[in-house]
Every structure is written in structure tokens, then in C-alpha cells.
Amino acid sequence: MFDTSRLTRFLPPRMQSQIDAYFEAFEVLLSVKDPKVLGALGPSGVRGLLLHRGKQGTPTDMPATHAAHFDWTYPSDQPEMADLYRRAKLGQWNGDDLPWNTSVDPLDPEIPLIPEEFLSFEDIEELGIKLDALERRKLSYSMCAWMLSQFLHGEQGALFAAAQVTEAVQFFDGKLYGATQVMDEGRHVEVFNRYLDTKLEKLYQINDNLFVIIDSLMTDGRWDMKFLGMQIMVEGLALGAFSTLYKQTKEPLLKELLKMVIQDEARHVHYGVCALREHFTKHLTERERQEREDWAFEVALLMRNRFAAYEVYEEWFEGRMTRADWRNVVYRSKGMEDFRTVMFSRLVPNLREIGLLSPRIMPRYEEVGLMRYFGGLAADQLTAEKLLSDLH
Numbered sequence: 001m002f003d004t005s006r007l008t009r010f011l012p013p014r015m016q017s018q019i020d021a022y023f024e025a026f027e028v029l030l031s032v033k034d035p036k037v038l039g040a041l042g043p044s045g046v047r048g049l050l051l052h053r054g055k056q057g058t059p060t061d062m063p064a065t066h067a068a069h070f071d072w073t074y075p076s077d078q079p080e081m082a083d084l085y086r087r088a089k090l091g092q093w094n095g096d097d098l099p100w101n102t103s104v105d106p107l108d109p110e111i112p113l114i115p116e117e118f119l120s121f122e123d124i125e126e127l128g129i130k131l132d133a134l135e136r137r138k139l140s141y142s143m144c145a146w147m148l149s150q151f152l153h154g155e156q157g158a159l160f161a162a163a164q165v166t167e168a169v170q171f172f173d174g175k176l177y178g179a180t181q182v183m184d185e186g187r188h189v190e191v192f193n194r195y196l197d198t199k200l201e202k203l204y205q206i207n208d209n210l211f212v213i214i215d216s217l218m219t220d221g222r223w224d225m226k227f228l229g230m231q232i233m234v235e236g237l238a239l240g241a242f243s244t245l246y247k248q249t250k251e252p253l254l255k256e257l258l259k260m261v262i263q264d265e266a267r268h269v270h271y272g273v274c275a276l277r278e279h280f281t282k283h284l285t286e287r288e289r290q291e292r293e294d295w296a297f298e299v300a301l302l303m304r305n306r307f308a309a310y311e312v313y314e315e316w317f318e319g320r321m322t323r324a325d326w327r328n329v330v331y332r333s334k335g336m337e338d339f340r341t342v343m344f345s346r347l348v349p350n351l352r353e354i355g356l357l358s359p360r361i362m363p364r365y366e367e368v369g370l371m372r373y374f375g376g377l378a379a380d381q382l383t384a385e386k387l388l389s390d391l392h
């Protein structure tokens, strides 16, 4: 990416960061080549990246334009979804039953929330910033609270998207299943919020890029775009992130919480694959399919490159290193690399399975190093047990 620091180095730090953020936003928008995809993502990009609508301390209203689809004959129309519905009913759990009496000290070196090596302190030191042992633990605590805050914001998006998708989906069995997902996502909001509020006592604002993705799928009237955005892309991102943190954390309450959430999320992605496989491969024109294929690629890139924890940067390093330096530190960090690997090893096979990874788009995935995940198992072949056991 274009490094603005040489041009802006004589300006105050806050202004340097602003200019870097604008350049990054324009770069994101300019990198989208397909005009239809830009039409779908562009307005959300302006609201999220330039206007920072998620960060004004006031509630955000997003207009929804989808059609609620009723069927007064109540058909049994999708056995795989009916089976997911049965499993989801059996898989319900109560957030109150987690071991909330566990005492959590975010700075305890014996029970780290995330491993020391999640961020590379050497990379930070090379920029002339030396952190002592306590500062390192505090920075790790900030990173963990930042991640969990983004999970919480993502879960709020998932809750509303699941409700919209339940209205809009054409399968009746899908509506019944959808009702369980709404409950699941409500519970996820509850437990992440409770953990942040009572254990970490810290909440970060929503990351602008996450805002863009949520805004884009909430305001798109097409049901399959909501499904693709939420059930495949955001759920895939969530599963990657939860799994990485589950594997890495030593804090027992957080580990248990994540384990329960991961089991729900595995069903959610499975539902997305199930609903879209048939639709994308049989009911769309080739042009419509291509548009979705391009959209998914752009969003995958957004998810790969742009979760740079700038909210932590502003708190810790603004004025001490440039925003571009921070971006490099985060991008190269071991923790983020693990996260990307887990996320894409789940996401890419799902895109293949629903018909959005045709030979036409493969070279672009190849170019950004994502084709190596092509042969993995898609969500409909993965059980929650297998998912969890892979992480040990």
C-alpha cells in the first residue's frame, strides 16, 4: 500500500493518521474493479471508512429493503435444513451456565489471555519503542479486548442478519432453522458482552472495515447476498477468529465460552453452504453468479488485509510510530497469521462448494496466495467435534 508517512511527517500525529486512513479507504474502493461490486460495497465503504458511522457514540440505523417471504402451506422442503433445525434445538445452551465465578486477571503472566508472541515485540522494538514486561502484558490485554470487542460487534450484526435472513429465505425448513440461529446469536451477544463487561472491563469501538461489511449486507435487498455476506463470509471470519483464540488462550472461562460458541457457529456456516449451493449453481444466470463471485473475492481480501486493530494503535502508538508501521507489525504478527490460516482454510472450501470459485476467478485467488486452501473440507462435511479437535 502507498506509504503516506514521507509526505505527512511534518504534520501532527493525529492528522498524519487521518490522511493515512483516507488513503487506505480510497485504496480499498479503487481496488474494486467490477462496477456492480463497487455499487454494492461503495456506499457502505463511504459510510464506514470515510464517515466512521460506527464510531460516533450514537446508535446507527441501517435501512433494510428485503422482502419478507411468507408461505401459508408450511411445506417440508429442505431435509438438510430440517436436520440442522433438529440438531440446533438439541444444541441449545444457557449462557448463565458458563463458569462465571472464575476470577480473571488480564495481566496475570501465569494465565495469559493471548500468548506473548501474538504480536512481535521485536518488530515494535525495531521502530525504536521498547516495552517493559508489564507494558507488554498490557498491550496483549488491549489486543485481546480489541478482538473480543470486534467479536461482540460482529455478533450484533449476526443477530440482526439472522433475523433478516429468517424472514427472507425461501425455504420453510430454513425459517425454522433460522429461528434457532437468532437465539444462538442473541446468546453470543450476551456472553461476549458479559465477558468484556465483567472480566476485561474494556470495550473498543467497531472496526471500520467490519462496519463496511455489516452495513453492506444489512442494506442489500437480495436475500442470497445477505446469506453470502453473513453465513459464509462473516461466519467464516468469526469461526477463524474464535478458533484461533480458543487454541491460544490459557484463560479457562474464555476457552469454555469460545468452545460453546464455536459449536453453534459450525451449524451456521453449514446452513449457509446448504442454502446457497443449490441457488448459485442452479438458479442464477452466469452473470449473476459472476457478480457474487467477484463480491466474495473482494470481501475476502478486505478480511485478509484490513483488520489492523487501528483502535489499539490510536490508544498506544499514535505519535510514536506511523499508522503504516503499525499495519506492518500487525500484518506480520504470528497471531494474525494463525488467524488468517484458520479463517481461509474454512472459507475457501465453502466458496468452492457453493460454486463461487470457478476457473475464471482462480487466478486471482492464486495471486494472493489463497488457492492452497482449495482442497479442504467444506462446512457440510465438518462436524463441530472435528472442528474443535483440529485445534488441539
Ligand SMILES: [Fe+2]
Residues within 6 Å of the ligand: 155, 158, 184, 185, 188, 265
Ligand atoms: Fe455468533
Ligand SMILES: [Fe+2]
Residues within 6 Å of the ligand: 158, 185, 235, 264, 265, 268
Ligand atoms: Fe453465527
